[in-house]
Amino acid sequence: MTKSSSYTVHKFGGSSFSNHTSYETVASRLSGTHEIIVVSAINGVTSSLQALLDKAVKNEPFHNALAAIADKHIAVINNLIDHHDARVLIERLQKDIADIKDLLHTAALLKEYSPYLKFKVIGYGEQWSAEILTIKLNETNCVLYLNATDVLFTYKKNRILYIDWPKSTEKIKYFLKAKHFDQLVITGFLASDEQGRQIILGRNASDYSAAIFSKLFQAKELILWKDVDGIFTADPTRVRSAFPIDNLSYKSTLELAYFGGSIIHPKTITPAMELGIPIYIKNTLNPEAPGTKISSSKTLDFAVQGISSIDHIALITIEGTGLIGVSGTAVRVFHELHELDISVILISQASSEHSICFAVELPFADDAVNALKNAFEFEIRQNQIERISADKNSAILAVVGDGMVGKIGMAGKLMATLARSNINIKAIAQGASEHNISIVVARDDTSKALRAVHSGFYLSDKTLSIGIIGPGLVGRSLLNQIGSQLRQLQQQHHVKLLVRGICNSKKMYLSHQGIDLDNWEQLLKESTLDTDLTQFSDYIIADDIPHAVIIDCTASAHVAKQYTYFMDKGAHIITPNKRANAGDYQTYQALKTHAQKDRRHYLYETTVCAGLPIITTLGDIIQTGDEVLKIEGVVSGTLSYIFSELTKGLPFSSVIREAKSLGYTEPDPREDLSGMDVARKVVILARELGHPVNLSDVIVHNLVPEQLTDCDIETFLEELPKYDEALAQTIKNIVKPDERAAYVGVIKQDGSVEVGIRSFPLSNPIARLKGTDNMLIFHTKRYYDLPLVIQGPGAGAEVTAAGVFADLLRLVSLIAN
Numbered sequence: 001m002t003k004s005s006s007y008t009v010h011k012f013g014g015s016s017f018s019n020h021t022s023y024e025t026v027a028s029r030l031s032g033t034h035e036i037i038v039v040s041a042i043n044g045v046t047s048s049l050q051a052l053l054d055k056a057v058k059n060e061p062f063h064n065a066l067a068a069i070a071d072k073h074i075a076v077i078n079n080l081i082d083h084h085d086a087r088v089l090i091e092r093l094q095k096d097i098a099d100i101k102d103l104l105h106t107a108a109l110l111k112e113y114s115p116y117l118k119f120k121v122i123g124y125g126e127q128w129s130a131e132i133l134t135i136k137l138n139e140t141n142c143v144l145y146l147n148a149t150d151v152l153f154t155y156k157k158n159r160i161l162y163i164d165w166p167k168s169t170e171k172i173k174y175f176l177k178a179k180h181f182d183q184l185v186i187t188g189f190l191a192s193d194e195q196g197r198q199i200i201l202g203r204n205a206s207d208y209s210a211a212i213f214s215k216l217f218q219a220k221e222l223i224l225w226k227d228v229d230g231i232f233t234a235d236p237t238r239v240r241s242a243f244p245i246d247n248l249s250y251k252s253t254l255e256l257a258y259f260g261g262s263i264i265h266p267k268t269i270t271p272a273m274e275l276g277i278p279i280y281i282k283n284t285l286n287p288e289a290p291g292t293k294i295s296s297s298k299t300l301d302f303a304v305q306g307i308s309s310i311d312h313i314a315l316i317t318i319e320g321t322g323l324i325g326v327s328g329t330a331v332r333v334f335h336e337l338h339e340l341d342i343s344v345i346l347i348s349q350a351s352s353e354h355s356i357c358f359a360v361e362l363p364f365a366d367d368a369v370n371a372l373k374n375a376f377e378f379e380i381r382q383n384q385i386e387r388i389s390a391d392k393n394s395a396i397l398a399v400v401g402d403g404m405v406g407k408i409g410m411a412g413k414l415m416a417t418l419a420r421s422n423i424n425i426k427a428i429a430q431g432a433s434e435h436n437i438s439i440v441v442a443r444d445d446t447s448k449a450l451r452a453v454h455s456g457f458y459l460s461d462k463t464l465s466i467g468i469i470g471p472g473l474v475g476r477s478l479l480n481q482i483g484s485q486l487r488q489l490q491q492q493h494h495v496k497l498l499v500r501g502i503c504n505s506k507k508m509y510l511s512h513q514g515i516d517l518d519n520w521e522q523l524l525k526e527s528t529l530d531t532d533l534t535q536f537s538d539y540i541i542a543d544d545i546p547h548a549v550i551i552d553c554t555a556s557a558h559v560a561k562q563y564t565y566f567m568d569k570g571a572h573i574i575t576p577n578k579r580a581n582a583g584d585y586q587t588y589q590a591l592k593t594h595a596q597k598d599r600r601h602y603l604y605e606t607t608v609c610a611g612l613p614i615i616t617t618l619g620d621i622i623q624t625g626d627e628v629l630k631i632e633g634v635v636s637g638t639l640s641y642i643f644s645e646l647t648k649g650l651p652f653s654s655v656i657r658e659a660k661s662l663g664y665t666e667p668d669p670r671e672d673l674s675g676m677d678v679a680r681k682v683v684i685l686a687r688e689l690g691h692p693v694n695l696s697d698v699i700v701h702n703l704v705p706e707q708l709t710d711c712d713i714e715t716f717l718e719e720l721p722k723y724d725e726a727l728a729q730t731i732k733n734i735v736k737p738d739e740r741a742a743y744v745g746v747i748k749q750d751g752s753v754e755v756g757i758r759s760f761p762l763s764n765p766i767a768r769l770k771g772t773d774n775m776l777i778f779h780t781k782r783y784y785d786l787p788l789v790i791q792g793p794g795a796g797a798e799v800t801a802a803g804v805f806a807d808l809l810r811l812v813s814l815i816a817n
Helices: 020-028 045-057 063-080 083-110 115-122 124-137 165-176 206-216 250-258 266-275 329-339 362-375 377-381 410-420 443-456 473-493 520-526 533-540 563-569 585-597 614-623 637-646 652-661 676-688 713-734 797-816
Strands: 008-012 035-039 143-146 154-157 160-163 183-187 190-192 198-200 221-226 247-249 279-283 292-295 306-319 346-349 355-361 387-400 427-430 436-442 462-469 495-503 507-510 547-552 571-574 628-634 739-748 753-761 773-780 788-793
Touching (some): 020 063, 035 124, 045 124, 083 115, 083 124, 124 183, 250 292, 306 443, 355 362, 410 427, 410 436, 436 443, 462 533, 462 797, 495 797, 563 585, 571 797
Parallel strands (some): 221 279, 462 547
Antiparallel strands (some): 306 387, 628 739
16 A cells, blocks of 8 residues: 555546447556556446346346346457457356346345345446456556455445445455556445445445545545536536536535536545545546546635536425424424435525425425324314425525635525526525525426526626517618627627527528528528517527517517517517507506516617617606606607708708608608607607506697698609698798797606697707707706706617617626626
8 A cells, every 4th residue: 555645546437338449448548557447337237237126026027138238248348358358258247147147036036126136236237347347458457356345345324324444444455465456447336234245335326436445545636537528517408508617626516416416426525525635527538628626625716616406306395383482393304304214405494483494305205295294293283383285396406616605695696696587486595604505496497597597607608599570770780780799798798699580570580509690681581481479489588598588670569569478488678669668558557567577678768769868868867856847859850850951941842852862751751740750759758757648648740731641652742842831831830930940749747748840949959950860858857957958860770779789788787787
C-alpha cells in the first residue's frame, strides 16, 4: 500500500460495455499503470438476469433467454480475445450458466427466491464483464482480477447498509500482500455481508463501489466514465439549453444526485469527500471533453449551478386543529413510515402546526396513507385530524448551488420565476445549509418548471418562443428588426428571441429551432400548411420553452377574438391591432381580466400613435396618483398631413390624391377620412382612464361625403373634387380668425369622447403640427399650467414595428425580473 497515493480509480458503467469494440474503447481510455478499474455488467445484462428470476417464479420458460445472455458474452469474447484465453473464459462462463440454471430451477420449485439467491444470480454480469476486461488488458500489462466480495464487507444497522471499513481495509492489505500489478480490475456493486454472503450495494451502485475503493486505496483521483460530457445544469433531454458544469462541490453534487440527478449515485460522494479525493465525470465516447470535476472547492460563477427533479412522488398531507400544540405528532408519523421502510424525500410544516406534509415515492403513497389512518384512527374519529391524503400528481424540483449560501432573495426569485410561468408551488423546503431549495409542483408542470428556473437563474439565455401573425408592412419590418438584433441581444443581454412561427391569412410556416429570418418570405411562400390559428398557437406555446408570445400585426377583428384563447393556452400578447381594445366594452373587460387571471402580459403600446410612448406615459400618470382632466390631440398621421396641406389653400381632393400616392393613406382613403381610426384610438385611451366607453358612444365627424360612401375607390377619387368647396366651407365655419383647423380626438374629464375638426389658436402646439406627425396633450392636475405634450411620427411601418419591438423587449424584461 506504499504506492497507494498514486492510484487512479476508473469506473466504467454498463453504457461503456455493449460489444467487443466498446471493450477496446475502454482499454484505450486507460494509461496502463497505477490504475484500479471498477466495472459494471454489459449494458442490459443485470436487468436480463433479474428478468430470468421473475420468469422462473412464474414457471415461465427461461432457457432461451439464458442462452441469449450466454451467446452475447461468447460473441464479445470470441471477437476480443485470443483463441486460447477465449476458450478458457468461455468454459468458465458455461459453468456459471449451468450454476445459474440450477438456481433458477430452485426458484421455480419454491415459487420464490431469497435476496441472497437474487444477489448471486444478478452478480454474474459484473464478474463476467470484469473477467473479460482483465484478459483483454493482460495482453499488454500485468493485470489482476478481484471479485469485490472477497475484500469488501458490510453490515446493517437500523436497516441501513454500512461499509465495514476496518475489515475491508485488512482484506485489501491481505489481497495485495506480495502482489504486483499495473492494473487491477474489480467487480462493481458487489460486496459481502457479515456472514460472508454475496450481496449488492444497490442497483446502479457501481459508482458507489468505485468511491469505496478510492477510499480504501487512498486514490489520488476517481474518474467515472459515462456516456455524457459531465453533469449538466439540468436534464438536457428536458432543457435544451442545459450545459455541462465544469466544477462542482461535493455538497452541491450530493444534492443534485439525491434529487433526481441520474449521472452519479448519491452515495458516491461521501467516501471520496472524506479523503478529499477529486471525482471527474468523463465521457467514454468523447474523452476530449473537459467533463465535470467534483471537489471540495466551491464554485460561485452562478448562484445556482444545477436543477434536478424527482418526477413520480406523492405529497402526503395531514391536517387538523388537533395537531396544534401537540408534541410527538411528527414522531408518530415518521415512526409509521420507518416501520414500512418508506423513505421521506421532503418535509414541510406550517408554523401554525395545523398541517404536516411530506413527499414519498409514488408507489408507497397508498401504504403510507393507510398506515397513518390506522395510527391516527382515534384522532380522526374525534375530528382532531380532518384529512390524511396523498396528492399523487406531484414532482419535486431542487435548485442547487454553492452561490446560494447566504445570498438574500434566492427563494423569492425562485417563486417569482415560477409564478411568471404560471406554475403553482404546492410545498417548499430549504435546509439550513442553503445549498438547496426544494419545491413540489404538479408533475405535468415539471419540464416547464425546469426550463423556467434554468432560464430565470441565468443558466441559459432568456428564450422566448415567438409567433407572428400578419407579415404585412408592419410584420415584415418587425421581422427585419428582430433579425438584425438577434446576435447582439443574445451576446450582450442573454436574450434569445426564437421566431418559431409566421402566418398570414392563407399559410403558416413553423420551425421548432427558429425560422431563418433572412429567408422567411421564401419559406412561408413554399409552406404547405394552411393557416389554423389553433394549431399555430399550440405550436408556439411549446412545452420545452417556458415563455411564449404571439404578436398580432394584423387589423383583423377575427384574430383579436382569439387573444383570450392564446392567453389560456399560455401565451403573452403583443399587438398594434386596435380591434380588441376598441371593440365591445364587455369583451375588452373580459380580455383584461383574462390577462390578469392567467398572469399573462398584454402589451399594446402601438395601438395609439405607433411608436410614441402614449400608453406607458398615461399609465405612469395614473399610477403615480395624478388626475387627468382632458386629453386631446392628433392621432392620425394621415389626417395630420391632410390638414397641414389644407392650410396652404390646396383643394381637399388634390391633397387626398397626393397623400395616397405618398402611401400616407390606407388603400381606400375613406378608412382614414371616416374618422373611425381616430375614434378607436381615443376609445382605447378613454378605457385606460377607466371610462366604460364604446365606439358607438363617440361623436365622430365623418369627412367622407355621404354620396361617395358606397362607390368604388376610383369613382370616389374621380367624384371627390365636386365636394371640395363644401368641405372648405365646413372648415371655414369651424375655424376662427387667426386659428388653424386640425382633426382631433378629445377625451373629457367626464369620459365623453369627441372626434372631428376643431379650431386652435396659433399658440397651441397642435396648430404648429406639420407633415404626418402625431401629437397628444395631457391636461392633468400636475400638468395644469403647462400641459404634457408628446409629439412625433405616429404612423408608418418602420416606427410601428419599432414600437412593437420595444414591447417585445419590455416583455423580456418583465419575464426576466
